[in-house]
Amino acid sequence: MHATAGRDRAVPNLPSRDFDVTEAFYGGFGFECEFRDDGWMILSRGELRLEFFPYPGLDPATSSFMCSIRVADVDELYAAVKRAGVPERSVGMPRLHPVRLQEWGLRVGYLIDPDGTQLALIDQPVAT
Template sequence: MGVGYRRVMADRAVPNLPSRDFDATVEFYGRFGFEVRYRDGGWMILGRGGVRLEFFPAPEVDPYSSGYMASIRVADLDGLYAEVRASGVPERTTGIPRLVPVALQEWGRRVGYLIDLDGTQLHLIEDE
């Protein structure tokens, strides 16, 4: 890098989510395009395009009472939803994991929901 050159990175927020088992989390998210970007015994980062999800070990988490949530805003909501569904995650109103179908929300965006193996609810939001 030359004098005066500074690498500019965009500000961003990345959710920190629980994982009862890193191997199971990698297998689950890997079925619809997430790849391991970093992993050691105490932290893991999965990525898919520009989306990053960071996980910490939480073997004690009860997926049926978990309050963890995150929003993922994507340009191709229908494509992501279809990939998750094709991976075997069922559309249903109860159970873990599950998908809740995409619907137009009163605030003007289309949203679907993915509840992962650890009970984390991911809001899959159609971006602008």
């Protein structure tokens, strides 16, 4: 086993038109600010980390930013997002797409944040 196993990780770097809006949005379903200055923000929820950079000129309607969030309980995360007031709908931002079993075998829901970033919420059962 590699000496740094358990500490190695990759963290998505996502755009934010306004750090205040981004922090409030993700804070609504349990993300807390770990670091913030004018050029960078890190939000965390348990072991999940999302890092944001300022992109004030981003057009959310044409954004192609995306990332995958793999969690042991996608239903819990999805419910928290929904309780925060993010609607299930097929257009507009922010929005949710319900968790469904995908043809490739995992259950996935989708969150589109206020900046147009698509987060795939993937149920990643813990191996036993």
